[in-house]
Structure formats: C-alpha cells, structure tokens
Amino acid sequence: MPTFDAMKAGYRTLWNGLRVSPSRKDAIDAVATRINNNKERYQQVAAKFPGMPWYVIGMWHYRESNNDFRGVLHNGEKILGTGRKTTLVPAGRGPFTTWEEAAVDALRIKNLQNIRDWTVERIGYESERFNGFGYMKFGVNSPYLWSGTNLYSMGKYVADGRYDPNHVDKQLGVMAIMRRIYDLHFATEPQKQSAPLPPEPVGEEHENSGAAIDEGKPASQSQTIWAKIMQFILGGGTIGAGTIFGIDWRIAVAVIVVMAGLSAFIIWHRLKRPDIKRGPVLTWLLGPPEAA
DSSP states (O other), X not given: OOOHHHHHHHHHHHHHHOOBOGGGHHHHHHHHHHHHHTHHHHHHHHTTSTTOOHHHHHHHHHHHHTTOTTSOXXXXXXXXXXXXXXXXXXXXXXOOSSHHHHHHHHHHTTTGGGOOOOOHHHHHHHHHHHHOSGXXXXXXXXXXXXXXXXXXXXXXXXXXXXXXXXXXXXXXXXXXXXXXXXXXXXXXXXXXXXXXXXXXXXXXXXXTTOOOOOOOOOGGGOOSHHHHHHXXXXXXXXXXXXXXXXXXXXXXHHHHHHHHHHHHHHHHHHHTSTTSOOOHHHHHHHOXXXXX
C-alpha cells in the first residue's frame, strides 16, 4: 500500500487542478447540502476521532449508502438491528444496533483514531485508502474521489475485484463534494501542511524579525585589556568596585590623575631652580639648573 508521504504531493496537485463539471454542479450541491443537514450526527462520530472533519464521514456515507442511515458506513449493507454481520468487504463486522455504533467501528478498523492532521492531502489519501487503491494499477484517478470533476472520465470497479474500463461512475466523488462544501461555506478548508522554516543565516538580519545584524562582539563583552580601557574612557562599564570612598570611581580617578599631574609639575619646576641641590642622576635627567 502506498504511503501518505509518497502520495500527498499528488493529491495537492490534483486538488489545485480540480474543476467541478458544470453539468454536475447542481447534483453536487444537493449532496453537500444533505451532508450539512445531517451535520450533528456526523459530528457525534467525529468527536471520537480528534481532529477528524465531520464532513469526511458524511462524504464517505454518501459513497457507501447515499447518506441512508439504514446502511452501515463500512459498505452500505442494511443490517442495523437485525443481529446480522456484514457479508461484503469488510465482512464479518457487527452486529450493530445504531448507525453511529457501526460508523465508529468502520473508522477504527482503518486506525483513523491515530490521525490528527486532516489536511486536504490527508483527506484525499484516507478517502482512497477507505475505498481501496485498486485504481492506481490501471492509471485511473479513483472515481471515489474525483467523479464529477475534470479529473475523471471513465473506469470503475463494478463489483469487488472486477474492474470495467468503460464504465462511468454515476456517483459523485468526495473531492468534488468537498470542494462545494467549502464553496458553500458549510466548512472551512484546512490549511495545507507548512514546510519547516529554513535556519536563519548567521550574522544576517531576518526580515521583520527585529533581530540586529551581528557586527562583532561589543567592547563591553571583550576580555582584552585595551577593550577594558576603551570601555572605561567611554563610560561603558565599571572596573572593580563602583565607588571609591563613597565617590563615583570615575570622578575619583580623574581627581587622582589631575593631582598626580599637578604634583609632578611642581616637583619638576622646583627641581629646576638653582637653589635646589640635586645629585648627578637628577642633573642628568633634568639638565643643568636654571640661571639665577
């Protein structure tokens, strides 16, 4: 059996190209309206399958028994309340008392309780799986899905296991009905599956994201000594404690620098005077004393 992953792109392509046959539009609208009129009963069953659209059950019910609640969802056999089991595929199911009971069984044997994401592609796949993938080997789009549209002309299984390439399915396909259910606003079309977003390029700004362009590490985060000096000069951070003797450390450092410079100037000026005695080292550093 083909997998959903292998088939989903094909269902999307067909869905995008689907056109309801003008000559069948009124008939399709009548079926869509009938399904919508029985919405509550289909919702009761869908509630047991989280995420499953109620109208999918209604469309399959149309294909199996023309929305006749005397016919079970499995295959349309009228066995409710008779104590009998199904004899057609799937055979041996039941007995059932109510249509809802039978419908839940028909869906559970297909493990539909495990499906959560019911996109258009998923609905197409599960509809064909519910009926069978037999049309694929003949290269024909299944009339179970596409009858009543531009995507089907002829070819039908007229009995279990018996295919007639010239037979035209008079029933309407579920995808044609679903198209009109959406168009008539009986339900909202689910969004197609989104592809995962690619990773954002490193160092580039993502459009409308508000993220800043990476222009390198800011000085406040650099660990080099020169970065720390620049940070200090520009007032971008702190070095050690935030205060010195209760005074902001920047003010304290500035005062110390000014006082050190002033003291150095006074000492230098005094040592240059001729009345100050100095040894050979200071004479070598400062030159000869100034003339009196």
